Amino acid sequence: MNLVKHAVILAVGSLSHRSQLTYNRAHSMLPALGKPLVIRIMDRLYRVGIRHYTVVVGENEGAVVNYLNTQWMPDVTVNYILKFPNDSFVKTIKTIAQKINEPFIVCSYNSFTHTHFPEGLLKHYEENPDVLFFSGASNTLSQAPQHVFAVTEGDIVKEIVTASTPERRALTLIDFFICGAPVVDYILGLTDQTNTHQESHRQFMDIAQRYIASGGKGVMAKANWVLQVEVDRDLLTLNKHLLDEGQDAHILSELPYTVKIIHPVRIDPQVNVGQGAKIGPHVYLERGASVGHEVTLKDCIILTKANVPSQKVLTGTILTTRGPLT
Numbered sequence: 001m002n003l004v005k006h007a008v009i010l011a012v013g014s015l016s017h018r019s020q021l022t023y024n025r026a027h028s029m030l031p032a033l034g035k036p037l038v039i040r041i042m043d044r045l046y047r048v049g050i051r052h053y054t055v056v057v058g059e060n061e062g063a064v065v066n067y068l069n070t071q072w073m074p075d076v077t078v079n080y081i082l083k084f085p086n087d088s089f090v091k092t093i094k095t096i097a098q099k100i101n102e103p104f105i106v107c108s109y110n111s112f113t114h115t116h117f118p119e120g121l122l123k124h125y126e127e128n129p130d131v132l133f134f135s136g137a138s139n140t141l142s143q144a145p146q147h148v149f150a151v152t153e154g155d156i157v158k159e160i161v162t163a164s165t166p167e168r169r170a171l172t173l174i175d176f177f178i179c180g181a182p183v184v185d186y187i188l189g190l191t192d193q194t195n196t197h198q199e200s201h202r203q204f205m206d207i208a209q210r211y212i213a214s215g216g217k218g219v220m221a222k223a224n225w226v227l228q229v230e231v232d233r234d235l236l237t238l239n240k241h242l243l244d245e246g247q248d249a250h251i252l253s254e255l256p257y258t259v260k261i262i263h264p265v266r267i268d269p270q271v272n273v274g275q276g277a278k279i280g281p282h283v284y285l286e287r288g289a290s291v292g293h294e295v296t297l298k299d300c301i302i303l304t305k306a307n308v309p310s311q312k313v314l315t316g317t318i319l320t321t322r323g324p325l326t
Contacts, residue, residue, distance in 0.1 A: 007105040012058040028109035038109035089203035108175035110229035133178040136171035144230035157218030160209040
């Protein structure tokens with residue numbers, strides 16, 4: 001029996017997500033094989049039975065609301081909470097907890113691990129429902145420096161720290177939690193301490209840290225790897241793993257017969273590809289992209305309206321209308 005029915009999705013752009021791709025779209029709307037990051041997260045939760053969502057958005061996330069209202073699942077309930085930059089996150093999450101008043105998942109738009117992890121996490125929770133479940137791994141795929149770790153004894157989280165050392169090895173954490181009933185009660189009892197407790201960029205992690213420090217019980221759900229998408233190369237890594245997992249690895253545009261495809265790749269509709277191009281492996285061509293003749297692409301993302309000149313060779317690159325990011 002699934003004891004968790006509700007998920008809180010943090011779609012507000014994280015200040016620790018240092019992307020050069022957000023000049024024309026919100027952080028949470030960056031593409032992951034034809035879908036925004038936030039939708040990839042919500043798809044995974046939908047597949048394990050979650051049908052009720054509260055999505056926290058900021059002033060720049062109107063596109064998130066529009067996508068969810070017009071293009072996502074018809075059999076879900078989605079409520080929105082607008083968070084302004086100066087709003088206290090404690091106040092925001094407390095307001096949400098008051099409305100839900102039962103255990104819930106908390107996940108940020110840029111926290112990823114392998115595709116079946118949410119299912120395993122929920123099974124762990126069903127066996128131990130009165131705790132705060134953390135998600136972490138010894139192996140992080142992010143290219144960004146990691147700043148939040150859990151010190152554990154067995155599966156019990158003893159402390160949240162900002163560094164892992166050889167003498168005190170800790171697991172890298174991502175922003176993916178399950179809040180059991182005692183955690184919900186703890187959140188409801190929080191006072192807004194923004195004057196005395198500085199909130200970080202990963203705001204629910206602050207609450208989790210305070211919960212453990214106050215004597216609350218935390219349990220670790222270990223993943224094979226975690227990926228907190230914080231730099232643009234992390235987007236390349238995520239797309240590669242989604243392709244390897246078979247997530248929407250489709251070719252949806254007509255291609256000349258001389259084009260060579262080395263799977264896995266994803267090509268959106270309305271993509272133009274020239275004669276003799278060699279595409280793959282691990283290439284994503286977003287809708288509206290254009291690839292010249294005899295181009296070679298490997299481990300690349302070509303974003304909408306970007307053009308790859310003929311005979312160009314690109315490896316490990318994100319190409320935008322403003323040029324390449326490597």
